[in-house]
Amino acid sequence: xxIREEIYYEGGPHIGDLIVNIxxxxxxxxxxxxxxxxxxxxxxxxxxxxxxISVTGGWMGRERTDIIYSEVVKIVxxxxxxxxWGDMVVTLRNGSRLEMRAVxxxxxxxxxxNERIAAKNPNQIGVIKS
Numbered sequence: 276x277x278i279r280e281e282i283y284y285e286g287g288p289h290i291g292d293l294i295v296n297i298x299x300x301x302x303x304x305x306x307x308x309x310x311x312x313x314x315x316x317x318x319x320x321x322x323x324x325x326x327x328i329s330v331t332g333g334w335m336g337r338e339r340t341d342i343i344y345s346e347v348v349k350i351v352x353x354x355x356x357x358x359x360w361g362d363m364v365v366t367l368r369n370g371s372r373l374e375m376r377a378v379x380x381x382x383x384x385x386x387x388x389n390e391r392i393a394a395k396n397p398n399q400i401g402v403i404k405s
Contacts, residue, residue: 280324283387288315288377289360315376323384325391328365330375340373344388345395352385361385 293316300309318336322329328342342365349366361381365373365388378384 278326280326282322282324284321284323284380284384286379287320289356289379290316291356291359292316292377295356312377319376321375321378323388328373328375328388330373342367342373343395344391347388347392347396350385350388350392352381354381363388 293312296305296308296312299305314334315332318334319330319332320336322331326343328344329339331339346367346369347365348368351364351366352361353363354361355377360377360379363375363378363381363385365375367373
C-alpha cells in the first residue's frame, strides 16, 4: 500500500503550440519547428503532483524523468503564444535542468510548483523566483 499522490495537472503540451508551429511550417524555413511541435503533441506528457514532477517524452514517449521537489533549487517561466502557454526550466541541486515546453496554464502550474518547493525546502528563501 503506497502513499497516494494528488495530481494537480496531467496532460500534454498546449494545443496552441502545435497550431502556431503548423502555420509557421507552411514556409520551408519553419518545417523543423513544425516537426518538433508534432512530436511534442504526440508523445510529450507532463504529470505534476503534490510529490513530484514527471515528464514523459522522447521518441514514442519512451523516456521518463521524475523530479522530487526537495531537489529543486530554481524554476524559471517564460510566456509563449501571447501568454496562453509557457516554457519552464527547473534547475536541480546537482546543476542539471529539466525543460518543460508549451505548458498549459503555466502561471498556475508555476505557482503550484513553487508552493511545493517552498514546503520541501523551508530554508531556501528567494532562490526560486523567475
